[in-house]
Amino acid sequence: MNYFAHLHIASLTQTSWAGNLLGDFPVQAADLEADLLEGWRLHQMVDVWVDDHPASQNFRALPRQGRRRFAGIVQDIAMDYWLIRYWTDFSDEALSDFCQRAVCGLAEDKARCPTRLQGMIASLEASNWLANLGRQEGVERAIYSIMRRWRHGHHLQAFVDELPMVLEQAEQPFLQLYPELLAFITAQKKAT
Template identity: 30%
Template sequence: MNFLAHAWLARGGSDEFLYGNLIADGVKGSDLSAWSVEVASGIRHHRRVDAFVDGHPVIHSARSRAPQTLRRYTGIALDLMWDHFVARQLQLDVVESRLVLRCYHLLEQRPAPARLALMMPVLVEQDWLHRYVDFDFTCRAVRGIGQRLSGPNRLAELVPWLEADYAGLERDFQRLWPAVNDELEVTDTGKGSSFNRP
């Protein structure tokens, strides 16, 4: 669910590639034949980034600090926190991002997969990507996504932990974000393969 972070990592690609990165969480399965080559490439790129991040020691450390009964829900909450920290790094409270506007244009012009069809128009209309710079808004977004899940709102129950561990999560991001960018830089220069487009 970290749309802004994935958009930033895909910003150098074509619009189709960027769009694939934005919608990837709404696409299930390995058969991507219904999508254009570039959109499918963007979806795969998003998935490879997720796999790298999910396996990173920073993520294991962050999850280990979350309340034990809620750890299975931390992935979504952490995704939104990473968007918050990216928004802060990009100073989206004082600068209107051309990348964000590009993302909104793509999402307005192309239909989202069914799993994201209700969320995407709201994300654009309410300007979530700029507003993630505000921690209170980010916490409201975490609670709101939790309302869409069945059963009790476990994501809302995670918000007090996000507030209490904010400094620790910021340190996690400061370790994680350069690692992701370094991995992309290595593979873009042909020294690795995990993020190379097929």
């Protein structure tokens, strides 16, 4: 799952918006305040669960130009794409209202976030691009953003080259995985 799905999960679990994104940013967990730590832990649990799910394993094994080793990165972004496309199946809240609420929640904790996450939050405050992750152009931008920051980023170009097919390949895994993930999270929340 990428940013949008983690924000959706933060909303459903009533945990910190920023904390639920911290798993994608370098932090020292021991230094986090309790609410941020709770969100960080939830993010970690979600990522492990998603990576181990058979639908994710099947997606990573599909034939394509992009290297299997990096398919999970693209899958995370594609999951956001499909969550936005199927938004009304998972929420009664208008997508635009959710995006605005998420940015406001992130902004409240911006000062407690690492510099790179602060920059992302500032970008969202300037132009709320969350809903754009549900468009092919938004997915491309997200992948290119990773490519610029990551020393192995050039390996993701093959996924961009085949993006319509990659997005199509991700739809059924998303539809299988995401409802199961939400059920898992609900069960975990009740157990605590």
